[in-house]
Amino acid sequence: MKVTLSLEKSKSNDLAIMVDVLRASTTIVAALDNFKKILPVSDKNLALKLSKKMNCLIAGERNGKKIREFDIGNSPIDIQKKSGEILILTTTNGTRVLNQIKCRTLIGSFINAKSVANVALKLANEHIDIVMAGVKGNFALEDFLGAGEIIKYMKNVELSEYAKSALLASMNKDEVDKAVKDSLSAKKLKKLGLYKDVEFCLKRNISNNVPYYNGKYIVNLKDLRNLGSITQSPDRSSS
């Protein structure tokens, strides 16, 4: 099994794991405790229109700040106080990057690293590409270290040098925590009074949820019973 690392766009036709530690991936993992499925939307006006038409909760932000007309922002802590059938979500990077990936896609973070690694190894045929969301096309340290945390749980795989670098960089938990807390994304969230989200996003393996994006919705694969239905890449021609 080959494991590679990319920024924004995926190099795999087999399986991708999208990582957006601060905060979209963490919010998506946390939201699946109380929502059946999540509709990731890239455009905020479309998201608002859909939420009215489908009469469901809408969450999202731009540049870290809650979008004014939305019910909540992109906080993994706040989303745990809500529940429902469908959640509509749009964020600055994570949902946009998700909609650009054409192969089967899981969503990973620090809070579900072990579970997403295990499911990825069961689902992939030969190539897992971990796709860092980054920030508006730029490298984001927290996504690199989050990818490394996931790779930690992938034994007997062939790592690219990029993937190996992420693994090496994520070995020391205290150093990882300090680096993420000092990251540009974390500093932005701290300025917005959202530092508690940063601390939450650094918790290790508090969730077994494994979000899977089927080209329309994000659903939870945690009990593995659904695996049989997703052996092939979804048809994303319409998205």
Ligand SMILES: O=C(O)[C@H](CS(=O)(=O)O)OP(=O)(O)O
């Ligand atoms: O909502 C977030 O924490 C970030 C905002 S920004 O990228 O730091 O401006 O968005 P996300 O899509 O979760 O990376």
Ligand SMILES: [Mg+2]
């Ligand atoms: Mg981010």
